[in-house]
Amino acid sequence: MREASVIAPRSLREALRAVGRKGVVAVAGGTDLLVRLHDVAAGERPSFLVLDGVRTLHSIAPRGKGLALGPLVTFSEIERSSLLRTLAPQLVEAASVAGSVQIRNRATLGGNIANGSPAGDLLPPLYVLSARLELSYSGGRRQVMIEDFFKGPGETVLRRNELITRVVFERSQNRGFFLRLAVRRALAISKVSVAANVSLRNGRVQSVRIALGAVAPTVLRASRTEEYLLGRELDRDSIETACGLASGEAAPIDDIRSEADYRREMVGVLLGRGLLRIASAR
Amino acid sequence: MKLKFTVNRRATTLEVTGAERVIDLLRERLGLVGTKEGCGKGECGACTVLLDGSPVCSCLLLSSQVAGREITTIEGLSEGESLHPVQAAFAETGAVQCGFCTPGLVLSSAALLADIPAPSREQMKRALAGNLCRCTGYQKIFEAVELASRNMRREKRRRR
Ligand SMILES: Cc1cc2nc3c(=O)[nH]c(=O)nc-3n(C[C@H](O)[C@H](O)[C@H](O)COP(=O)(O)OP(=O)(O)OC[C@H]3O[C@@H](n4cnc5c(N)ncnc54)[C@H](O)[C@@H]3O)c2cc1C
Numbered sequence: 001m002r003e004a005s006v007i008a009p010r011s012l013r014e015a016l017r018a019v020g021r022k023g024v025v026a027v028a029g030g031t032d033l034l035v036r037l038h039d040v041a042a043g044e045r046p047s048f049l050v051l052d053g054v055r056t057l058h059s060i061a062p063r064g065k066g067l068a069l070g071p072l073v074t075f076s077e078i079e080r081s082s083l084l085r086t087l088a089p090q091l092v093e094a095a096s097v098a099g100s101v102q103i104r105n106r107a108t109l110g111g112n113i114a115n116g117s118p119a120g121d122l123l124p125p126l127y128v129l130s131a132r133l134e135l136s137y138s139g140g141r142r143q144v145m146i147e148d149f150f151k152g153p154g155e156t157v158l159r160r161n162e163l164i165t166r167v168v169f170e171r172s173q174n175r176g177f178f179l180r181l182a183v184r185r186a187l188a189i190s191k192v193s194v195a196a197n198v199s200l201r202n203g204r205v206q207s208v209r210i211a212l213g214a215v216a217p218t219v220l221r222a223s224r225t226e227e228y229l230l231g232r233e234l235d236r237d238s239i240e241t242a243c244g245l246a247s248g249e250a251a252p253i254d255d256i257r258s259e260a261d262y263r264r265e266m267v268g269v270l271l272g273r274g275l276l277r278i279a280s281a282r
Numbered sequence: 283m284k285l286k287f288t289v290n291r292r293a294t295t296l297e298v299t300g301a302e303r304v305i306d307l308l309r310e311r312l313g314l315v316g317t318k319e320g321c322g323k324g325e326c327g328a329c330t331v332l333l334d335g336s337p338v339c340s341c342l343l344l345s346s347q348v349a350g351r352e353i354t355t356i357e358g359l360s361e362g363e364s365l366h367p368v369q370a371a372f373a374e375t376g377a378v379q380c381g382f383c384t385p386g387l388v389l390s391s392a393a394l395l396a397d398i399p400a401p402s403r404e405q406m407k408r409a410l411a412g413n414l415c416r417c418t419g420y421q422k423i424f425e426a427v428e429l430a431s432r433n434m435r436r437e438k439r440r441r442r
Contacts, residue, residue: 038322048346099412101337101390102390187411
């Protein structure tokens with residue numbers, strides 16, 4: 001049995017030196033990791049690399065026309081940021097419906113991404129905002145688009161010696177939403193979620209990105225639905241067709257939280273609600 | 283490692299590994315057994331404490347994550363013998379039945395009222411969604427928060 005230990009770096013350099021070591025696991029908010037370790041005996045636990053103390057990983061800052069967020073930004077900080085409210089309303093909506101106050105006060109952006117769950121609520125908003133991840137190791141760093149980061153449920157391209165050190169994204173177009181369904185409103189993981197980033201010009205869809213959560217092994221862009229909507233007016237008919245298309249693009253499974261058929265149908269329902277909201281807000 | 287932090291307004295130093303859960307430190311090392319462990323997985327909120335004034339689950343918090351920070355447990359809410367207005371209101375409206383969820387609910391309610399002195403029912407529901415109570419049906423709890431809110435605002439006006 002190995003004595004569980006903790007590394008609590010103050011600087012990113014120190015953190016990156018420790019991250020590749022054998023038996024060391026990074027902890028941000030701990031809301032996924034410590035749940036996963038709940039039934040693991042103390043002697044069997046990994047050593048924790050506690051990221052909290054690295055101040056530079058907590059920042060929210062404008063970058064170009066968009067934003068750069070540190071991975072340690074919490075859901076609560078996203079929820080309360082006036083900058084994000086204007087520039088990334090989808091992300092703010094997602095952060096404010098997830099978990100509970102207690103969870104949102106600890107759960108981080110980077111943890112949500114690294115955890116790699118297709119039901120992670122911040123992921124569909126990040127997809128429609130074309131987020132780019134900065135992955136760093138002690139010898140350098142690389143950039144990966146969010147769509148290329150996930151390989152499957154809980155599987156990502158993050159290497160053992162890397163940390164997510166920055167999340168950069170565009171500002172949202174003039175219309176956007178995040179909607180989700182779970183077994184109840186609070187403290188429940190999404191069965192289905194839909195995020196969109198839309199710009200309208202003279203009543204027509206000038207650009208649109210739609211992402212679906214929890215209905216495939218990874219979050220999914222609804223690209224056929226997007227193509228269909230481009231250039232169209234948002235009216236009853238076009239919205240109905242788009243909902244049908246999006247349901248068809250989903251590839252859900254039956255699991256403890258829901259059933260495939262229900263999920264598929266709800267993709268259309270949520271997209272319809274969101275698009276109607278946009279159409280009637282004109 | 284030597285952990286320095288503040289517990290219920292008192293500067294505290296403990297020798298720790300850094301990997302212990304804060305709930306275990308509080309209950310077993312500091313004897314603050316008002317903090318309860320329900321699920322141990324962040325779902326029930328019985329282990330809620332305030333970290334720099336914000337509610338968090340102490341079952342999902344490592345001791346090394348509270349270095350230099352301030353923890354408030356239910357024991358730290360009252361001042362000597364006099365109850366915090368939220369505690370008094372919980373007792374008065376009958377918002378306590380078995381009592382297991384009460385410390386967490388009182389702390390979450392106190393944090394809410396510090397942030398929003400006169401919350402709507404909707405705001406209360408959002409703020410307390412992370413604290414499960416299987417006895418009361420929440421009605422009395424919302425009444426307690428409303429009573430505490432009225433009393434705290436009256437007290438504040440009186441002091442001005
Ligand atoms: C009761 C409860 C309810 C929840 N409800 C929701 C919900 O509604 N919606 C939702 O999306 N999630 C929910 N979650 C899951 C969880 O809160 C989120 O996924 C959260 O974002 C995880 O972040 P964290 O900082 O706590 O991650 P941690 O647990 O600290 O880490 C998770 C994983 O990511 C790795 N990691 C963390 N940061 C980095 C980094 N910067 N670089 C590389 N790797 C890193 C860790 O090593 C670990 O493997 C819930 C969890 C609980 C316990």
